[in-house]
Amino acid sequence: MAKKIQAIRGMHDILPEQTRLWQLMEAHMRGVMGRYGYSEIRMPIVEVTELFKRSIGEVTDIVEKEMYSFEDRNGDGLTLRPEGTAGCVRAVIENGLLDQPRRLWYQGPMFRHERPQKGRYRQFQQIGLEVFGLAGPDIDQEVILLTARLWQELGLEGLELQLNTLGTPEERSHYRAELVSYLRDHFEQLDGESRRRLETNPLRILDTKNPALGGLVADAPTLLQRLGGESRAHFDSLCAGLDACGVPYRINPRLVRGLDYYSRTVFEWVTDRLGAQGTVCAGGRYDGLVQQLGGRTTPAIGFAMGLERLVALLEEQGFGDDRAPLDAYLVTLGAAARQRGLKLAEELRDKLPQLRLLSHCGGGSFKAQFKKADRSGARFALILGEGELERGVAGVKPLREGGEQQEIALDDLTVFLKNAL
Ligand code: HAM
Numbered sequence: 384m385a386k387k388i389q390a391i392r393g394m395h396d397i398l399p400e401q402t403r404l405w406q407l408m409e410a411h412m413r414g415v416m417g418r419y420g421y422s423e424i425r426m427p428i429v430e431v432t433e434l435f436k437r438s439i440g441e442v443t444d445i446v447e448k449e450m451y452s453f454e455d456r457n458g459d460g461l462t463l464r465p466e467g468t469a470g471c472v473r474a475v476i477e478n479g480l481l482d483q484p485r486r487l488w489y490q491g492p493m494f495r496h497e498r499p500q501k502g503r504y505r506q507f508q509q510i511g512l513e514v515f516g517l518a519g520p521d522i523d524q525e526v527i528l529l530t531a532r533l534w535q536e537l538g539l540e541g542l543e544l545q546l547n548t549l550g551t552p553e554e555r556s557h558y559r560a561e562l563v564s565y566l567r568d569h570f571e572q573l574d575g576e577s578r579r580r581l582e583t584n585p586l587r588i589l590d591t592k593n594p595a596l597g598g599l600v601a602d603a604p605t606l607l608q609r610l611g612g613e614s615r616a617h618f619d620s621l622c623a624g625l626d627a628c629g630v631p632y633r634i635n636p637r638l639v640r641g642l643d644y645y646s647r648t649v650f651e652w653v654t655d656r657l658g659a660q661g662t663v664c665a666g667g668r669y670d671g672l673v674q675q676l677g678g679r680t681t682p683a684i685g686f687a688m689g690l691e692r693l694v695a696l697l698e699e700q701g702f703g704d705d706r707a708p709l710d711a712y713l714v715t716l717g718a719a720a721r722q723r724g725l726k727l728a729e730e731l732r733d734k735l736p737q738l739r740l741l742s743h744c745g746g747g748s749f750k751a752q753f754k755k756a757d758r759s760g761a762r763f764a765l766i767l768g769e770g771e772l773e774r775g776v777a778g779v780k781p782l783r784e785g786g787e788q789q790e791i792a793l794d795d796l797t798v799f800l801k802n803a804l
Contacts, residue, residue, distance in 0.1 A: 393497070393505030404694055404702065409490065411537060412510050412688075419529050421486040421512060426470040428492065432460040438469040438672055440643025442583040449495040463494035467511040468644070468669070468685060469676075475515055476678035484516035502660030502692050511666075511687035515673065518682040520617045523648045523668065524624040526684055530652060530664055531630045533688075539696060542652045542663065544630065547638035548618040549586075549645050550610050552671060558606045559585055565603055572599050589637040605636035617647055644669040648684065656699055657692055664688040710804050712756035712782075713742045716749050716768040724767045727777070727793065734797045738804070757782055763803070765796075 390396060397405060413423075432452050439445050451463040464470055467489050475481055490510045497503055512529075514522055527544070534542050549555055563585050566573065573581065577588045577596065589600055610618065625632055632650075640649050649667030657663075666686025673681040715724035728742045741759060743752050749768070756764040766778030766788075777796055780788040791799045 391505065393499035393503075395504060395506070401694070403708070404697060405690070408537065408690070408693060408697065409510070412533060413488075415529065415533055415536065416488045416512060419486070419525070421488045424471060424474060424487045424489050425491075426464075426467065426474050426489060428464055428494075429461050430464055430470050430473065432462040434469050434473055434676070435462055435465060438472065438642075438644050438676060439466070440584075443641055443643055445495060445641065449497055451494045451496060465495045466493055466642070467491070467509060467687060468513060468642075468672075471511070471513045471685075472672055472676050472678070472683070476673065476676060481515055481673065481678060481681050484514070486512075486514050488512040500660070502657050502689075502695065504691060508690040509687040510690060511685060513683060513685035515681050515683045517684075518670070519648065519668065519684060520621040520624065523617075523621045523684055524628070526666075526686065527621075527625065527650060528628055528630065530686065530688075534652070537693075537697070538700070538702070539693070540700065541656055542654050544625075544632040545635040545638050545651045545653055546622070546625075546632045547635050547649050548607065548610065548614060548647050549639065549649055549667070550606055550614045551646055554609060554611055554614060555586075555606065555646075558604070558609045561604055561609070562586065562588075566599075569599055572596070584643075586639045587641070590639050590641075600637060607634070607636045614647055621648060640665065640667060644672040644675070646670045650686070654696060657695055660692060662689070663692045663696060708739070709741050709759050709761035710739045711741075711763045711765050711800065712759050712761040713740065713765045713767065714749065714752040714756055715743060715766075716752075717772075720767045720769060720772050721746075723772055727767065727796075731797060731800065735800060735804075738800065763800075 432450070435450060436446055441447075445465050450465055453461060455461050471487065471489060475485060475487070488511065491508065492506050493509050494506050496505055499505060512526065514526065531544070550558065563581060566577070566581055566585065566588065570578070573588075574593055574596065577591060577593075580588050588596070589603065591600060622632070622634075638649055638651060645667045647668045647670065650665070651662050652664040654661045654663060664686055666684070668682070668684040670682045673679070673683060713724055713728055715721045725742060728740055731738055731740060741761065743755065753764060762781065762783050764778075764780045764782055766780065768778075771777055771790070774790070775794075776790040776792050778788050779791050779799065
């Protein structure tokens with residue numbers, strides 16, 4: 384036998400028995416975003432590498448060690464997108480969409496060469512949303528309220544909203560100097576990673592997973608204490624708005640995010656039910672990015688959700704697909720019945736557009752076909768043999784809820800199924 388080829392580590396098939404839950408969740412999300420007036424945008428999966436370097440930041444984990452970058456046949460440096468914001472910003476600038484405020488969303492695979500573990504993959508799916516041209520804090524509030532509605536309508540429980548502000552670039556750079564000086568005073572306590580970050584990206588030290596640094600980080604000065612008046616008012620107004628709408632949150636001064644483009648509001652929805660990879664949705668404001676990528680100064684905010692994690696959470700809460708996958712499975716015996724059966728199936732599909740009907744193909748004994756009908760999960764088996772054909776009827780046998788097989792005239796089958804489903 385030829386050697387089997389396997390999927391790439393950290394990249395998974397989503398199998399037929401899982402896709403229905405994915406579809407339900409995605410349809411729900413599309414529905415909610417549509418109801419808030421957001422439109423879909425679709426960007427390429429591959430972009431020039433420089434786009435990600437200039438937006439996510441040269442000294443972030445993503446750009447330093449996680450990108451799938453390669454040279455194409457022209458020698459151009461390209462990268463499989465590790466996230467959607469950069470491409471979305473490129474697209475709105477390039478297509479002249481910044482003439483008015485825009486509310487956009489997108490969905491698709493993202494690629495990061497991280498160490499795979501539960502909830503962390505090298506190809507994963509995001510649904511993301513980006514708003515351009517609105518300075519907030521009202522839109523910050525709307526975006527967060529939208530996410531809260533997503534969870535509420537999906538019936539997801541146990542998610543905590545964490546909120547922080549990263550101020551303006553000036554506020555952050557003053558704070559950064561103060562933080563570096565505080566950390567230098569405790570240099571001997573820092574681990575190797577933090578010592579390296581002290582030079583490159585000191586705010587990320589606040590996000591350390593090393594428990595030995597817990598006390599040091601907890602006592603560090605926070606940016607929240609150093610905000611200027613406007614940033615403070617922006618953040619307070621957002622908090623007051625969330626209070627007024629009854630959306631609980633926890634202010635986490637150490638929430639810094641792993642991408643460099645953020646300013647002011649940042650947030651994450653986190654659960655403790657998925658182990659180490661508990662952030663299911665994350666985002667924030669990035670008022671400088673459009674200009675940084677060559678567009679005119681445009682405030683912006685957005686977030687992205689990790690769909691594998693949300694599906695895992697739904698499964699963990701016992702959401703399965705409890706709807707029967709098929710309404711009916713058509714069993715036919717003999718060449719004449721097979722022909723009539725395929726035609727009957729088309730007639731039923733014409734009259735009942737919602738009907739989920741599978742016509743058996745490939746022949747086989749009545750018993751073998753019936754077994755397949757049963758395994759298919761369909762609610763009814765429709766049976767057409769030579770005898771039924773002569774009498775102008777179909778046998779109808781309920782497969783789930785018990786009950787006797789009965790004969791229904793072919794002319795009455797539509798009405799019967801309509802009432803039964
Ligand atoms: P991010 O925090 O890098 O932000 O990713 C957003 C979400 O994608 C995470 O919270 C997580 O649920 C999911 N995710 C990230 N990496 C992985 C992975 N390796 N495996 C599975 N799921 C993952 C962004 O991507 C920003 N573009 C969000 C944003 C939009 N900010 C403003 N607008």
